[in-house]
Amino acid sequence: MAAKPCICVEHVSRVFGKKKVLDDIALAVERGEIFGMLGPSGAGKTTLVKLIAGIDQATEGTIHVFDVKMPHLQAMKRIGFMAQSDALYEELTALENLQFFSAIYGLRGKRQKERIEEVAELVHLTEHLKKTVHHYSGGMKRRLSLAASLLHEPEVLILDEPTVGIDPVLRQSIWAELERIRQQGTTIVVTTHVMDEAEKCQRLAMIRDGRLIAVGSPNELKEKTHSETIEQAFLYFGGAHQ
Amino acid sequence: MRVRAIVIRIIRQFFRDKRTLGLMILAPMFVLFLMNLVFNGEEYKPTIAVDQAVPVALAEKLQKNDAHIKWMGKQTAKAQLNKQQIDAFIEMKEGMPQMTLEGSDPTANKAVLMSVQKTLQQLTPQTKTMKLDTIYLHGSEEMALFDNFGPVLIGFFIFFFVFLIAGVSFLRERTRGTLERLLATPLKRWEIVVGYVIGFGIFTTFQASLISWFAIHVLDMMMEGSFLYVLLITFLLSMTALTLGTLLSAFANNELQMIQFIPLIVVPQIFFSGLFNLETMAQWLRSFSVIMPLTYGADALREIMIRGNGWNEIAIDVYVLLGFSLLFMILNVIALKKYRKL
Structure with a gap:
């Protein structure tokens, strides 16, 4: 596995007006890992994943995904993005939503049908496809949103707080799904502010006030700081140990 | 065919939202009907x-x-x-x-x-009054007030409802995050705009035909020219309203702010579009009507419906309306840059 990193973020800053939301971030995500971004809300996680997804552009620095400088439309075809909001058309049925998003990715006919069945199966929504999204519960919407971002079999899946506001059982099942998707070879970048979720990632980036404070596997980070939990490690890197 | 996917989705959404569908078709008819009652009533007997x-x-x-x-x-x-x-x-x-x-x-x-x-x-017949023999070049002695401004009203209501609905639905695309999701795909900005124009275009053609048909055949509005020309003009007007609405939605943060554009953008157009005679207005004020799409739509509709004129008289209006739509579309594609640079 001497492959180049899948995502390469180099000295990236993003400034909105006078506010520096990201400050000189550098990190690399390897192929086939779940890479977590951990940090409190307002730390700049969403901004960073939007830059990686190609929706936004860095003020300084570069981001490469599959060796292509972002933003790049062709590279975006290979990325799946799930934002914090569910981003679904509520007046349409789940099936119609999936049909729409798959058509946007150029899936048609039999292939489209197959993929819709597969992703619906994956998020356990097969029996509810005919319902309008308006009648869905919050958790179902989240799962449908995840399904929509998986339709085109992205090589990189970017998830912004996929489990926020979701009950623990469902959260467990979403993480189990993510693990399955990863085993199929997909690279996953996921943001979270829940510390115990961070344990499920292969590697973690800790972000605070737009700065990267630490990168490593959960165990590495804990060992380095002689902490029992990720939370303690985060506090240590955040400067609370002094 | 990513554009086609957007078109299909928009039409599906329309038929799901029965109330908005009703508003766009029945509300203009209802208001025209009321106007007809008010202005075509019997002459007042003192x-x-x-x-x-x-x-x-x-x-x-x-x-x-x-x-x-x-x-x-x-x-x-x-x-x-x-x-x-x-x-x-x-x-x-x-x-x-x-x-x-x-x-x-x-x-x-x-x-x-x-x-x-x-x-x-x-x-007092001793002072022999001269009797004036009057010939009507257009219209007739029976022409009611409603016939005169009916064409303007048809144009206005189509413009108004399309502007509002298109603006709000594009705005929702943004506030609900679906626009961001679309922009995370390889979809090009112009494809979104064109998808919207075609999807709404199909729907508004249907809407405009129904409203025009209702005004002319049910309300018996004066109609001298060709119905097809009326359709062409109403279609172009709704295209202008659609592109302007989606463009301005980029500058609104919620539905209420979209509604705030009505007194700013839509209402002034009524005053300048020929519903009232502009001759008495100051010259500089009158020149405002040049930048108002409804001016051209209303002018063309009057040429067709009251004066029975054909292509030659409406050609300029058609080109100007087309120009407006194209301009707003291009600006729209540029405005979307606010959400994705590429």
């Missing part, structure tokens, strides 16, 4: 009270000239005038008739004066 001293001949003539006549004394008449039960009172003063008008309603004033003038003219 009620005139006369004193006993007034010659019967005069009263009879007044009655013939569309006035209701009531005989009463001065005291009662005064009281009834105050209560607006009668419009005018005629008494004799030194052998000459004198009239008191209630006076607060211009329509009533005009009607009273009309019938009194007609009556006096008929009673």
Whole structure:
């Protein structure tokens, strides 16, 4: 596995007006890992994943995904993005939503049908496809949103707080799904502010006030700081140990 | 065919949201119907009270000239005038008739004066009045007020509803995050704009045809020219409204802010589009109408519906409306840059 990193973020800053939301971030995500971004809300996680997804552009620095400088439309075809909001058309049925998003990715006919069945199966929504999204519960919407971002079999899946506001059982099942998707070879970048979720990632980036404070596997980070939990490690890197 | 996917989705959404569908089609019809009732009503018949001293001949003539006549004394008449039960009172003063008008309603004033003038003219035939033979180049003696501004109203309502609905649905795309999701795909910005134009275009063609058909065939609005030209103009107007609405939605943060554009963008267009005569307005103010899409739409609709004119007279309006739509579309593609640079 001497492959180049899948995502390469180099000295990236993003400034909105006078506010520096990201400050000189550098990190690399390897192929086939779940890479977590951990940090409190307002730390700049969403901004960073939007830059990686190609929706936004860095003020300084570069981001490469599959060796292509972002933003790049062709590279975006290979990325799946799930934002914090569910981003679904509520007046349409789940099936119609999936049909729409798959058509946007150029899936048609039999292939489209197959993929819709597969992703619906994956998020356990097969029996509810005919319902309008308006009648869905919050958790179902989240799962449908995840399904929509998986339709085109992205090589990189970017998830912004996929489990926020979701009950623990469902959260467990979403993480189990993510693990399955990863085993199929997909690279996953996921943001979270829940510390115990961070344990499920292969590697973690800790972000605070737009700065990267630490990168490593959960165990590495804990060992380095002689902490029992990720939370303690985060506090240590955040400067609370002094 | 990513554009096609957007078109299909928009049309599906329309048929799911029955209420909005109804609003876009039935509301304009309903308002046009009400306008028709108000402006095509019977001519106002004034009620005139006369004193006993007034010659019967005069009263009879007044009655013939569309006035209701009531005989009463001065005291009662005064009281009834105050209560607006009668419009005018005629008494004799030194052998000459004198009239008191209630006076607060211009329509009533005009009607009273009309019938009194007609009556006096008929009673004093010695001054031989010249009779003017009038030929109508366009319209006719029967043309009602509604026929005159009906075409403007058709244009306006189509413009108004398409502007609002298109603006709000594009805005929702943004506030609900679906726009961001779309922009995370390889979809190009122009594809979103074109998808919207075609999806709404199909729907508004249907809407505009129904409204025009209703106005012309059910409300019996004056219609001298070709129905196809009316459709062409209403279609172009709705395209302009659609592209302007989606463009401006980029500058609104919620539905309420979208509605705030109505008094700023939509209402002024009524005043400048020919519903009122602009001749009396200051020149600099009048030149505002040049930048208002409704001016061209209303002008073309009048040419077709009232004057029965064809392509030559509406060509410029058609080009200008096309130009507006294209301009707004391009600006739209640029405005989307705010959300994705690429």
